[in-house]
Amino acid sequence: MHELSICQSLLDQARQIADQNKAGIETIVVLIGPLSGVEAPLLAQAFSIARQAAGFPDTELEIELSSVRIRCRQCGSESKVPNNALLCGSCQSWRVELISGDEMILKSLVLIEKPAVMVKAG
Numbered sequence: 690m691h692e693l694s695i696c697q698s699l700l701d702q703a704r705q706i707a708d709q710n711k712a713g714i715e716t717i718v719v720l721i722g723p724l725s726g727v728e729a730p731l732l733a734q735a736f737s738i739a740r741q742a743a744g745f746p747d748t749e750l751e752i753e754l755s756s757v758r759i760r761c762r763q764c765g766s767e768s769k770v771p772n773n774a775l776l777c778g779s780c781q782s783w784r785v786e787l788i789s790g791d792e793m794i795l796k797s798l799v800l801i802e803k804p805a806v807m808v809k810a811g
């Protein structure tokens with residue numbers, strides 16, 4: 690499953706950052722573009738499996754969806770377009786380049802202090 694391996698690498702990245710900060714992970718925030726080929730519901734489903742395997746059963750996944758943005762090579766304007774119609778919003782040219790919409794990135798993490806350990810004194 691494609692989404693499962695994505696979740697594993699997200700959790701690996703998150704673990705490194707959390708370890709550097711000696712913290713636990715409360716939430717992992719990812720940004721997904723409509724052209725990334727990643728399906729948000731499948732990713733969420735895969736995450737609930739992957740977090741158990743990674744030893745983060747309480748970590749939540751938050752998915753943010755980006756929009757498709759293009760820059761026109763003809764007139765230079767930037768537009769936000771539906772993902773099935775990559776045409777310039779100003780001049781309708783198809784000579785465009787993608788600015789965003791195909792990304793799948795670890796955007797941010799919410800870290801928490803690791804639970805304190807109670808030590809009996811006396």
Ligand SMILES: [Zn+2]
Nearest residue numbers: 761764777780
């Ligand atoms: Zn244009």
